[in-house]
């Protein structure tokens with residue numbers, strides 16, 4: 001059966017793309033919006049980049065803030081979650097006796113960021129071992145809070161995990177952090193456009209999300225949310241015009257709109273902000289195409305697919321269904337993850353990540369609008385043929 005969404009995306013139609021999770025993919029109308037912003041800025045770079053840009057960014061922040069339910073003054077755009085979180089993590093004043101509590105399911109680059117900061121400050125990065133299969137929220141919460149003690153200064157946790165593709169119960173974790181006066185940072189890279197995101201309801205101290213993954217925005221579109229009370233302690237990663245400036249760097253706005261947070265982080269030297277400016281068009285696209293329903297359908301396909309692939313590989317699911325969205329990770333036996341991905345690509349035109357995690361190997365597939373059960377049947381066909389596994 002023809003999938004009507006497939007031709008909407010710019011992906012190479014000859015490929016079987018089962019890795020939306022890594023970098024997302026952009027539908028044509030959104031990509032067109034990117035190009036039209038680039039053209040508009042190029043017509044008069046000084047007018048648009050020195051003056052109008054802050055109004056354009058404000059409009060994008062406004063639309064995004066409605067989508068994720070927060071105030072537009074509390075979010076700033078960043079190219080990716082790593083940059084957003086490096087900004088926050090490098091601003092924390094950690095001491096040798098402090099602990100950062102996390103899980104063993106976090107994104108590798110951010111584990112490295114924490115290791116870097118711990119090396120500098122002497123603080124300790126404590127990984128709570130969330131064992132698989134993950135059966136219930138209660139199991140998760142009990143295991144996680146076992147790691148809290150008097151030294152715990154920061155909780156850092158993914159809302160949807162990278163290697164294992166699991167939706168963690170962060171609402172409960174944010175509540176526990178608050179009760180214990182612990183600073184709470186949520187890595188929601190995979191969340192916007194994937195599951196409902198309501199920042200006011202979660203009420204974390206810090207939240208980051210990528211718009212270029214499941215919202216299908218152009219690459220390099222992410223945001224940092226910071227709770228009002230803690231915004232002023234976050235140093236800019238790059239010192240630029242907004243530093244040490246007691247008026248808005250937006251010369252067209254009045255002093256009443258001054259925000260140190262926006263001044264510090266919105267302008268970090270010349271860059272192409274076009275991808276950020278597509279956000280109103282991105283959200284319009286998602287609304288017009290009933291993306292909520294599309295996403296629900298993808299989740300159903302994913303659940304069915306995960307059952308089929310697990311069965312084929314003779315594996316048990318790594319979690320119960322309540323933790324699953326549009327990604328599934330399946331245990332697989334494999335000697336070399338790079339080699340296996342190469343075989344999938346070269347012999348089957350299939351893009352699928354194979355991830356080394358906790359002494360095991362995981363095959364992770366993502367289901368987006370352009371995927372169908374046919375792709376999973378092709379995956380099982382490839383798995384049957386590949387001798388390497």
Ligand SMILES: Cc1ncc(COP(=O)(O)O)c(C=O)c1O
Nearest residue numbers: 080081082107158161162187189
């Ligand atoms: C859980 C998680 N956090 C953060 C990121 C951000 O990645 P990057 O900043 O390298 O784009 C990713 C990317 O896949 C991720 O899966």
